[in-house]
Amino acid sequence: MGDMERISSFVNSFIKDDEGSLEEIYNEAVVRGVPVIRKASRELLKTQLLIKKPKNILEIGTAVGYSSLFMSQYTDEECRITTIELDEQRVATARDNIKLLGKENVIEVIKGDALFVLKELPDASYDFLFVDAAKGQYINYYEDVLRIAKPGAVIISDNILQDGEILESHYTVEKRNRTIHDRMREYLYNITHDDRVESAILSVADGMAVTVKK
Template sequence: MSNINYDYIEEYIRSVIPRKTDNLFKLRNFAIEHNVPIVEEETEEFIKFLISIKKPEKMLELGTAIGYSAISFTKSSDSIKNFTTIEIKNEMVEIARKNIEEEQLNSIIKVIEGDAAEVINELEDSFDIIFIDAAKGQYEKYFNLVLKNLNEDGIIICDNVLYKGMIANEELVNKRKKTIVKRLRNFLNKISKNKEYQSSIVPIGDGVLLVRRSN
């Protein structure tokens, strides 16, 4: 249970998601078997829906893992011509590149190895959608860094912002996670009160934050 929604709600939502018959099914199972955190199924479908509306040409992702979300999002829309994803762990980078090559998406998806904060400083491209799914305690830092790379009408999507319910319920907070929870709460509070942005927290998966510049 995610502590965001009741188990039966999650189970129902997942039951109506079309079953994957391609390599994504194998990749999700690999992630589960090897305890690699990837985007929740319902969150994946929600973001793919946003992509179908936004029709982005260029996307940026912080936190590649095995390349699952990069592959899934790219395959979901012909509009995506450039997908840049950043991963700090060499082992994950190698797995992701292998998976992307097997999907023949090398010409679209570019995996950059390194610390996201350092890599972003060197990025000059602008993006229509930026997906933040890296170290949760660094979300505010990442958000501020990627703003220079966000197109005027672009969207920033942050995953896991309700963090297993700990953000909303103090009783759920693990002692080892107190700093992360505090930082996430501060980040969410600042975004919600900042009139420069329109934002919404969607209680799906582990919580998704959507942000765009105010008109």
């Protein structure tokens, strides 16, 4: 086991498992190979939610609703979560899961390609955004994400380190992954060099960026 794996396993040993139906939703997603937020990432998300106390959350990348349901445990009663998912089957499963946990009035799933759905959302309307969809698209979501974010909004981007591949040079990355690699590097450059925001790039789990809109 390498040092990074040992650190990750040490960190994960402190994380409490979910309980009840949420635990079942998580386990079923893992068994079915549906991507879900890693345990260490969700801990960061949880603490950011408790600090920020958002009223309107936007998530890009619902999958089967696990992360939305997870987030809903750490928000005030009046907080609403809107989440976008492209895959029809996952949208249906997410809606079932949300109903199962009685959160239909808290979480709304929008079916569609986030690239287009984002354009329909009003300016300055969300105070917490979780970006967790196609990694090669973060750069394309960016301007709309900033536009719909309220001043002071927290924007969390997941999986920014691409299992370490982001460290490699363009030419050593497999050809089919080069576009995603280059776009993610450009995204990281943008969020750290854009005067409209302040960002921290963190090596939590598969890498997370915390960006605050000024």
